[in-house]
Amino acid sequence: MKLSEILSSANKPLFSCEFFPPKTDKGEENLWNCLRELQAVNPAYVSVTYGAGGTTQDRTKGIVTRIKDETGLSPVAHLTCVGATKEQLGELLADYQAAGIQNILALRGDAPEGMDRFEAVAGGFSHATDLIAFLREQGDFSIACATYPEGHPESKGGVRDDIRYLKMKQDNGADCAITQYFFDNEAFFRFRDSCDAAGITMPIIPGIMPIGNFDQIVRFSSMCGATIPAWLHEQMSPISDNPDAVAGLGIELAVKQCAELLENGAPGLHIYTLNKSAASIAIHERIRGYL
Structure with missing residues (x-):
């Protein structure tokens, strides 16, 4: 089902999940176990990322096609500008269209490993806004985009730039935006x-x-620009060497965050699963009264 149709027909907030394509067969087996477990909560759609620098494009394509064919879930394939010409992107989109993949999450993408900043290849795109416009020309895709309530880490104009670019993405054909993760709901509400x-x-x-894993989240956040509030450090740091305690508190905090977002009109929640199902299932169980 197309993402635009899922969004327009929803009469309640949506619950969705994101996965990354593993680099090993064992990792892929774990991913499919996770997907099977999450079918119990019937996510409205599931997205599958590229690896850093677009390194897992073939696995992404294989996974979203298999999700569509075997699970009954609605897949959303991430697509980036990294390392691809306009012609190569067109060929990939033709493959997706032939496979019945209707939903794309369009991103500029991060610089490939070893590069300090993003640079478009000759004949490629430099911005997600251009990729979205190209997608709108290529077929009847439903297009999601990314946005950053606390500002993209490369943005010189802060959140104001992100709002300006988000308006351009909408004008170029995006149907919805999914935010970078955040821990301060007030930042989202202001945005x-x-x-x-x-x-x-x-x-x-x-x-x-x-x-x-709190240390992992600290590393992720330093790269993507997500702020870790002082209160979160204060609660997590004393238990950071106790995985069960961290996971338990992580779920409690996510449930509280999700409930507040839904109570204040959020149209849905997109859970970054890191290819693990337990936290997403536990959160859904606790907030399903809102869904």
Whole structure:
């Protein structure tokens, strides 16, 4: 089912999940176990990322096609500008269309490993806005995009730039936006209000990262620009060497965050699973009264 149809027909907030394509056969087996377990909560859609620098494109394509063919779930394939010409992207999109894949999450993508900054290849795209416009020309895809309530780490103009680019993404054909994860809901609410004022009308879906390994989240956040509030450090640091305690507190905090977001009008929640099902299932169980 197309993402635009899922969003327009929903009469309640949506629960969705994100996965990454593993690099090994063992990792892929774990992914399919995770997907089977998450079918119990019937996510509205599931997205599958590229690896860093677009390194897992073939696995991404194989996974989203298999999800569509074997699970009954609605897959969303990530697509980036990294390392690909316009012609190569067109060929990939033709493959997706032939396979019945209707949903794309369009991103610029991160610089490949070993490079300090993103550079488009000759004949490629430099910005997600251009990729979205290209996608809209290529077929009847439903297009999601990314946005950053606390500002993209490369943005010189902070959140104002992200709002301006998000409006461009909407104008170029995006149907919805999924945010980078955050832990301060007030940052999301301020961002949403500013987007409303800027004429952004498409759904902005909060991205949620349940904390299972605090040191890992600190590393991730330093790269993606997500702020870890002082209160979160204070609660997590004393138990950071106790995996069970971290996972338990991570679920508690995510449930509280999700409930507040839904109570204040969030159109859904997009859970970054890190290819593990337990936290997502536990969160869904606790907030299903909102869904």
